[in-house]
Amino acid sequence: MIYYSKIDAWIAVLLVCAAVGLLAAGILPAVLQHDYRGLTPIGIMLVVAFTLMWPLYYEITDAELIVRSGWVRWRIPLESILRVRPSNAAWSSPALSLDRLEVLYEKKGVWKKILVSPKDKENFLLDLRAHVPQLQPASDGLTRRGAYVPM
Numbered sequence: 001m002i003y004y005s006k007i008d009a010w011i012a013v014l015l016v017c018a019a020v021g022l023l024a025a026g027i028l029p030a031v032l033q034h035d036y037r038g039l040t041p042i043g044i045m046l047v048v049a050f051t052l053m054w055p056l057y058y059e060i061t062d063a064e065l066i067v068r069s070g071w072v073r074w075r076i077p078l079e080s081i082l083r084v085r086p087s088n089a090a091w092s093s094p095a096l097s098l099d100r101l102e103v104l105y106e107k108k109g110v111w112k113k114i115l116v117s118p119k120d121k122e123n124f125l126l127d128l129r130a131h132v133p134q135l136q137p138a139s140d141g142l143t144r145r146g147a148y149v150p151m
Contacts (some may be wrong), residue, residue, distance in 0.1 A: 001127050003118035006055040006097040010063030013055075019046055039075065056094060058116050060127050065103065067114060069094035072113060079130045080105040083149045084125065088116060101125075101141070113151060 029035075052070040059066040065081065067074040074094070084106040087102035093115035100115045102122070118124040125142060129135050135142040143149055 001060055001123075003058045003060075003120055003124045003127075004101055006117045006119040008097040011096050011098075019049075046088055049141070053096070057098060058118055058124065060124070060131055062131065065128070067094050067116060076103065076105050076107075076114070078128075079126075080107060081132060081135065081144065082106060082111070082147050083138075083141065083143045084128065084135065085138075089115060090096070091115070094120065119120075 014022055022045065026039050035142060050070075051129045052072065053070055055070050056069055059068070060078075063078060065076040065078060067076070072094070081103060083102075083104040085102050085104075087097045089100065089102065093100070095115050095117035097117035099121075099123060100117045101117060103114050105112055105114075116124075129137075129142060134143075134145045134147075136145045
């Protein structure tokens with residue numbers, strides 16, 4: 001099932017203002033000087049930024065949690081997930097909201113984290129749990145039964 005990212009209004013406003021500001025900073029001098037070559041790098045930067053954020057969703061399949069942010073995908077095997085818990089950490093992640101879930105998983109013996117912000121957190125967690133019955137409810141989210149999970 002696919003779960004789209006929740007989008008905080010203030011983050012959307014910030015992104016739009018940044019894009020408009022970047023365009024304005026390039027367009028005004030270009031118009032005044034009648035030299036539009038400087039708009040190309042700005043346009044490229046905006047297109048790259050947009051394609052890194054859109055589409056933004058999380059898909060739970062029978063074998064994986066797929067996190068898609070534009071043309072970037074993280075494929076996390078469901079059997080590697082150790083814990084899922086609420087987080088409002090602000091570090092960079094494929095999430096457009098600070099109402100997040102921290103997914104802790106193991107890859108090649110190393111613990112890794114990714115933050116996601118599904119609009120429908122409750123059904124996301126229920127779906128994840130249906131696919132991974134070893135994830136049991138804990139005081140702070142879901143934890144894999146019998147697994148050592150760092151604090």
